[in-house]
Structure formats: structure tokens, C-alpha cells
Amino acid sequence: MAIEFRELGPEYWDLFYSRLERAFSSPPDSVEERAQWRRVAEFDRITAGWDEGSLVATSGAFSFRMTVPGGSPLPVAGVTMVSVQSTHRRRGVLTAMMRRQLDDIRRRGESVAVLTASEPAIYGRFGYGVASRQLRGAVDTTRVRFAAPEGVDELRMRLVDAAGAVEACEAVYAGLVPRRPGMLARQPGWETQPLLPPTTPAASGGLLCVLAESGGELRGYARYWITPHWSAAGPESVVQVRDVEALDPVAYAALWRYLASIDLTAEVAFGNRPVDDPLLHLVSDVRRCGLNPRDGFHLRLVDVGAALQARSYTTPLDVVLDIDDPFCPWNTGRWRLSADGGSSGGADGSGTDGGGAVCERTTDPADLALGVRELGAAYLGDTSLHSLAGAALVRELRPGALAATARAFHSDQAPWLPHGF
The missing domain is CATH 3.30.1050.10 (SCP2 sterol-binding domain)
Structure with missing residues (x-):
């Protein structure tokens, strides 16, 4: 099969994106999400595979800096947007793209590549291993108490506009990046990624942002939305957490206690926390947190x-x-x-x-x-x-x-x- 691989021109972005959505059998992304991915796209790192004028395969990469043990930031390639149309599977197209991409990563001097896999079984044959895990969970806040370390009540909790607070929140995030391996320093354009509208159709009130402050200084933040639900017994709405970050343990505990005490809610759900998250030690009953570990990102040593x-x-x-x-x-x-x-x-x-x-x-x-x-x-x-x-x-x-x-x-x-x- 004579597939022609070439760098994607910006004029083909919408076609590229629609082919990607079709390959993943996913509903169309929102206008805001598509615009965000367009904003951070690195076109010199995006490859499109063409078969007689039809776009049949996609792959891309982002230029990241990732913390490694010891706190050093390492340039890495964030592999993304990999797809092959169903008409062209099992014909060596993916292997050819991986060959082209890893050769390019090596030429760029990046010694490590990382990716998140829709199907974990795919990438092992190209040398990727599961290098991190993450926790999903849903805390039953009607039966679980959160610990309150000394000093929690001295913090001020303040609801703010998420977009207006993005610069202050990014400063907190940047302070945390060197502390934990696997964290990515935000490149220009990525600061708006956490501000995308909630993915839950029934979200009430849109994306919310709460700040934990001490003496006028920001110590942490949480971004979340509410999914409303009422049963015959009364309100059972769910707090859907997008991210919770804090510079110290007291602020971290204060943010989780706040999320667990929002009126008319019965659950706090989160989709991505570290497997050693301090949250596990803040709750009174870990069995009622619905914890589900899964693979995080896959890593390949290129050099x-x-x-x-x-x-x-x-x-x-x-x-x-x-x-x-x-x-x-x-x-x-x-x-x-x-x-x-x-x-x-x-x-x-x-x-x-x-x-x-x-x-x-x-x-x-x-x-x-x-x-x-x-x-x-x-x-x-x-x-x-x-x-x-x-x-x-x-x-x-x-x-x-x-x-x-x-x-x-x-x-x-x-x-x-x-x-x-």
C-alpha cells in the first residue's frame, strides 16, 4: 500500500480533526475544545497519511518538559492524535507512522517519548511501557468525613471566575511541577486547557473555581462543576472535580473538605489523582471512595x-x-x-x-x-x-x-x- 506521509498543513486542520473523531468513534468535540487543540497544535510535529487523496491516518506530538526523579525538567515528546481509519487497519500503517515519528523524535534530541493510550495493548510492541498510574474515585460524602489538620479553619475559601484566576492558579501549578516525577511544565497555550467547559451534559452552573488563601496569599485551588441529581430521598448531586492543587498539606485538606461539604451534594467524583495521593489519608473510610486504579501514561526511552x-x-x-x-x-x-x-x-x-x-x-x-x-x-x-x-x-x-x-x-x-x- 502506497501511503504518503507528510507534515500537516494548517489548512487541513478541520479535516484532520474530523478524521480523528471518526477513528475514535466519538461524538464531535465542542467548538471550544476543538479551538483549544488548534491553539496548542504544533503543525511541524503532526503527520497525516494520505491514500490517493484521502486522509487515512494521523499522528502528532507536543514538545513538553517533564519532571524526572531528582526534579530536573526533561524535554520529552508527548505523542498524541494517533489514529488509522478502519479501512486501513492491519496493513502496517501504524507501524510506519511510529517508525517515522520515533526517528523524528531522535533527530530532535528528545530522549523520552510519552503517551496516554486509548488501548494499552497497542504500544508495547513499539517499546512503550506503563510508567505511571492514576486513581479514579467517587467519595460518598454522606458517610465519609474529611480530616481537618490544624490551621484549616484559618484559610479563606473564595469562589472566583475560573478564567480570571488562571494566572494565579498557574503559579501554584508551576510551583508543584518540580516536586513530582511525570508532571508537565505548562507550555504557552496550555494554561487554558483546564478551563474547557464541563464534559457532563447536565452540569449545573458551568466550571467553578475556589481558591484557598492565607494572609492574602494563594495556597491552592480547585476547579469543579456540579452534576445535579434528586431522588425520592432528596438531593444527591455530584461534585465533579477537574483538578485540586495546593502548595501545602493544610490548604490541600481544606480544599477537599470544602468540596465534600457543598450543599445538596452527596458525592465527590474525581477522574485523575496520583496513586499515593494524600487524599487517601484524609478520608475516614477509604472503602467508600470507589477507588479504581488504572494505567496513566506510557513511556519510551528513545535514547x-x-x-x-x-x-x-x-x-x-x-x-x-x-x-x-x-x-x-x-x-x-x-x-x-x-x-x-x-x-x-x-x-x-x-x-x-x-x-x-x-x-x-x-x-x-x-x-x-x-x-x-x-x-x-x-x-x-x-x-x-x-x-x-x-x-x-x-x-x-x-x-x-x-x-x-x-x-x-x-x-x-x-x-x-x-x-x-
């Missing part, structure tokens, strides 16, 4: 050496990794990873002066053998190398190497992607 060198490690490490990467063979082979523990490599993969991690080619005997998919899963510290070894996906070739490497890869906070792309 093994640069990526492993860019993050920090919790303990000193000297290990030789035998990496198998059939789709990006330049990564295949043995790599010596050395780290002094507790220091961070540079965001460009060069390491920091006076220490940090070094990852280089070697001919020395290997200590661990694993695929690039498994290495991607473990990269941010969410998936344990011990767990992967238990599934026969990592092989220990030198006694003690598995335990030492697993400890070094650990992250104090679970990686988390706060919003999709």
Missing part, C-alpha cells in the same frame, strides 16, 4: 544513555544493563549506568558538574537483562524492577544486581500525569 543519565537515583549504583530494543536498534546492547545517589543529571542528559549519573556503552559483562519496554516502565520509579523480574521480564545475571538497581530506581513520590494530551 537510553541520555535518558538514564538525565534522572537521579536514590542510592549509589554501578550496573551494566543489557537492553533489547528491536524497534529502535540503536539502543540495543550493554550500557553501564553509574550514579552517586541523590544527585540529578542535567535536563539535556549531560549530567551535573561534580557528580550525578553517567550512562555509556560498555563491553563489560551484563548484570541485568531487560527490554526497553520494561526499562521505560521503571524509568520514573513507579514500576518495580523486582515486580518485572517476578514476571520473567527482567533477568538477574549477577547476584545482588536486581535489588541494588531496584532501590536506586525508586522514587519517593509516585509519578503522575495531571492532564491528558
Whole structure:
């Protein structure tokens, strides 16, 4: 099949977007949502596949900066908008697009690619591993109490216009980005992404924003909407949380307590929180929170050496990794990873002066053998190398190497992607 892949021209945006919606069998997005994606689109990173004048395949990427263990911001490619029309499936179209895209990411000098998958089974064959998880939940606020740490009642809670407060909220978000692996620094245009209208058709009152303030200083915020519902027993409306962020534990607790105490509501629902969210310790009964963990983002090491060198490690490490990467063979082979523990490599993969991690080619005997998919899963510290070894996906070739490497890869906070792309 002679599919022609080429960079998307802006004049084809509406056609591109409609083909994407059709491939995902989804109803048309709102005018506001389509305009938002158009605003952040990087046309030099969007590919369209054409078959005799028909647009039959799509893929794209965003230029992000993602926090890695140690707090460094790493340039990454955010893979997005991948689709193949049903008429052209199982003909190698997706494989050809992935080949083209990963080659381009490598040329751009980005050592890591990330994506969120509509079908998790698809991307493993291209070297992506599940590198983070997220929690969905629905707290029964008629039966669950929220803890109130000392100082909660001293905070001022203030409802504001969400659009008018976006600059102040973004400052809070920016302060949190270095604290947790997987978080993305907002690029220009992305600050309006959280302001899109509620997706629930029955939303009442539109998107709301509450600020938690202390001494006139913003300490946190929550954006949410209400889905009204009344039963024979009375009001049972649902608070639908879009995001909750705070700079300190007291403000975080205050925001959740506020959300759980809104009049005429019986539930607080959320679609994306970290698996180690402090919320789990603020509620009186975790069983009544309807928690449902699922995969978050999938990660691929495009340049093994640069990526492993860019993050920090919790303990000193000297290990030789035998990496198998059939789709990006330049990564295949043995790599010596050395780290002094507790220091961070540079965001460009060069390491920091006076220490940090070094990852280089070697001919020395290997200590661990694993695929690039498994290495991607473990990269941010969410998936344990011990767990992967238990599934026969990592092989220990030198006694003690598995335990030492697993400890070094650990992250104090679970990686988390706060919003999709």
C-alpha cells in the first residue's frame, strides 16, 4: 500500500480533526475544545497519511518538559492524535507512522517519548511501557468525613471566575511541577486547557473555581462543576472535580473538605489523582471512595544513555544493563549506568558538574537483562524492577544486581500525569 506521509498543513486542520473523531468513534468535540487543540497544535510535529487523496491516518506530538526523579525538567515528546481509519487497519500503517515519528523524535534530541493510550495493548510492541498510574474515585460524602489538620479553619475559601484566576492558579501549578516525577511544565497555550467547559451534559452552573488563601496569599485551588441529581430521598448531586492543587498539606485538606461539604451534594467524583495521593489519608473510610486504579501514561526511552543519565537515583549504583530494543536498534546492547545517589543529571542528559549519573556503552559483562519496554516502565520509579523480574521480564545475571538497581530506581513520590494530551 502506497501511503504518503507528510507534515500537516494548517489548512487541513478541520479535516484532520474530523478524521480523528471518526477513528475514535466519538461524538464531535465542542467548538471550544476543538479551538483549544488548534491553539496548542504544533503543525511541524503532526503527520497525516494520505491514500490517493484521502486522509487515512494521523499522528502528532507536543514538545513538553517533564519532571524526572531528582526534579530536573526533561524535554520529552508527548505523542498524541494517533489514529488509522478502519479501512486501513492491519496493513502496517501504524507501524510506519511510529517508525517515522520515533526517528523524528531522535533527530530532535528528545530522549523520552510519552503517551496516554486509548488501548494499552497497542504500544508495547513499539517499546512503550506503563510508567505511571492514576486513581479514579467517587467519595460518598454522606458517610465519609474529611480530616481537618490544624490551621484549616484559618484559610479563606473564595469562589472566583475560573478564567480570571488562571494566572494565579498557574503559579501554584508551576510551583508543584518540580516536586513530582511525570508532571508537565505548562507550555504557552496550555494554561487554558483546564478551563474547557464541563464534559457532563447536565452540569449545573458551568466550571467553578475556589481558591484557598492565607494572609492574602494563594495556597491552592480547585476547579469543579456540579452534576445535579434528586431522588425520592432528596438531593444527591455530584461534585465533579477537574483538578485540586495546593502548595501545602493544610490548604490541600481544606480544599477537599470544602468540596465534600457543598450543599445538596452527596458525592465527590474525581477522574485523575496520583496513586499515593494524600487524599487517601484524609478520608475516614477509604472503602467508600470507589477507588479504581488504572494505567496513566506510557513511556519510551528513545535514547537510553541520555535518558538514564538525565534522572537521579536514590542510592549509589554501578550496573551494566543489557537492553533489547528491536524497534529502535540503536539502543540495543550493554550500557553501564553509574550514579552517586541523590544527585540529578542535567535536563539535556549531560549530567551535573561534580557528580550525578553517567550512562555509556560498555563491553563489560551484563548484570541485568531487560527490554526497553520494561526499562521505560521503571524509568520514573513507579514500576518495580523486582515486580518485572517476578514476571520473567527482567533477568538477574549477577547476584545482588536486581535489588541494588531496584532501590536506586525508586522514587519517593509516585509519578503522575495531571492532564491528558
